Amino acid sequence: MTEHISTTPFGRRSLSLAMVAGQMAADSCAPGASSNKWQVFRAVCEAKQLLGASDRALAVLNALLSFHPDTDLVEGEGLVVFPSNAQLALRAHGMAPATLRRHLSVLVDCGLVVRRDSPNGKRYARKGFDGAIEQAFGFDLTPLLARAQEFERMAEAVRAERRSLLLVRERITILRRDIAKMIAFGLEEGIAADWPRLHLSYRDIVAAIPRTASRLELEPIAAELAALAQEVRKALESHVKTEETSANESHSERHIQNSNTHPYEFEPGLEKGQGTAAAVKPETRSQPPTGYPLGMVLRACPDIADYARNGISGWADLVETANLVRGALGVSPDAWNQACEAMGAVDAAIMVAAMLQKGEAISSPGGYLRSLTAKARAGEFSIGPVLMALLRGRGGAQTKAG
Template sequence: METHISTTPFGRRPMTLGMISSQVAAKAMPADLTVHKWHVFQNIKEARGALGATDRALAILDALLSFHPDTALYGDSELIVWPSNEQLIGRANGMPPSTLRRHLAVLVECGLIIRRDSPNGKRYARKGQGGEIEQAYGFDISPIVARAAELKELAEVVRAEKRAYRVVKERLTICRRDIVKMIDAGIEEGVPANWGRVQQTYQAIVGQIPRTAPCQVLEAITAKLEDLWAEVREVLESFVKTKNMSANESHIERHIQNSKPDSKSESESGLGNRDEADGNVADTDNVRSLPKRELPLGIVLDACPNMLWLVKGGGGIRNWREFLAAAEVARPALGISPSAWEEARTAMGGQQAAIAIAAIYQRQDQINSAGGYLRSLTDRAKAGKFSVWPMVMALLRAKLDASKTTGTGSEAEAAAVDLETAGKVVRTENRLEISDALRRSLDKPGRRS
């Protein structure tokens, strides 16, 4: 007589249509179907969110599968395992019995196992005379064989969603980084644009990013950021192209002028009669008599206070690195081309070139062409006939003269102290001294700032 197969749970557990659906699927699976149980289990782990399974439930399913001796599961084989709760707890890392029962119910609800309960709810197997199992009561794992193809497709969908989410997160991160750095570059290089509005637009878009968001939401936000990225990029590229065209025209113009022996270049005609401070080159021809030591940063800032206007947030300049950064901002404001700036740094050194820029920026209202003036200084530096000392000394003397003329007594004294400090240039153990040649140059009665 054929043994009746249990289809309802023992005790107070109710029967549901989901249980019947799992039993129908298991009954309809082909007899020749073969799956690798651990491959199917891997698909279940990846698709657990879509299935509604928990991590603890998967730990129990892992233990249940380990009680089946075969790795390959067949559609026509016996797929019921009957471990006791104690055995399951041991293989499920010692979870409490109440947790075990709760997550076994989750596996049943997800349609991954079927309960085959005995009349008294115990799990066991009855063997025949030949030792073969005639009837088993426990958990039927045939649903994972019957649903193997479905579980594989579901896992592939989940993997594709994860890939798409990872890609959109990468796009979002890169786009945010690009926009922030392009805005900073535009501000630093003096590119004409309403950067305040651009920053506000960027902050408004970024503010829409939730802490946890589905892929579709991130796609929409990333699309907005990419549109903003395209706008900022177009502004910067247009500015670069315009500057390149201007640089090419200037290069062609200089080439034509230099090919005429009777004509003078811009630096020769407009600036050749200037010295490094304000125009008298003859007074500073003897560069060898000038100090060889570096100018202290404090003295340079006293002579060129306008450089402090270029510091973000109105802060001070604390070191040479910040001074060089301020010079990088002053350079485009003066209309000095990148090529002229690069030549100056090569000929003078970065620090000396930055001091020259600061002196030009301080006297920009008295210089017709800052770019031509810097090129003239660069040519003199290449010939070994240039030093930044006379420029700074002249600016300090102008500051002192202005204080004597229009300032109060205390201001005049402060300016005098600045000039006296600037004059002490030869470092000893505890103080600085001035060279005789520089003192004679500074004390000339006819020298004006």
């Protein structure tokens, strides 16, 4: 049995509360306790954020455990390991000496190991006449054994939190898809509802989602999206009930709303007779923008894909979806037609996708598109800077064709 008499660190290192807490944990180890050291290590790895341990510190702990000859940690049976810094650095993947010392201190501060320093600060073991170790100086692994159940509980809490975070993220993804598809369907079918307001509410909620967020941050956002989804669904259900109530013996009769028109005008100042959108000519629907592949456009403006019924696999799909989305943005049919004539249907669709992506940054999408249309007629419009700015805003996405 190894006797421990060292309780304070060697040299200029001062005693800390973390050291005292670690020694208390070691002293509280239940007699006869035993745990698989690698199972304990995995639990510690999962609970590292709760413990305050870094990845590099855990690499050092892994190296320390490798110097313990047995698979199980057993109370009272040689739980002090005493490798030199050179040996420890080798097993810690060649870690620099200063880095190694820093992460050893982290393990001590986290209460994972206890220092058992010798009178001269060296790490070694003294054996008795029978060859058994009587006294060892180095790093005591007893806190790992004493706190094994605590580490497992912490790891289980981390796993549960991770699962809850995954579930709320999945819920937000599904709600986003549902809301976008329902708004797109309502616009396409010409269902009477305040689609611009619903769309703006949706964009406001989505814009508030952080890039990296905890479960507590995402749950209120999921609740807001759920409430909005319910409101959009009620608008569609109300339309279905109205149709059922007004149905007559001619069951095949139904109102078909051309997707190029919209029952509401959201852009002020239109002249009489300009409220009907002309169909986009086939030759302009397939016209690609010079030098900018569809993949790059979708990387710069990914949100437009949420409104596509069957995805966006070609320029015609992009034009069709943009023609649908422009109604939610408040762009009138006339402004859309003028843009298609001046800059081409594809570039006009790209600008609608860009305005959708920018969200609240554009206060009047209809007026904005008309100003770009005027520039296009004067030969002063280029789609490139818009796409490049959006790509830079998305973290420097690649701009080369895939």
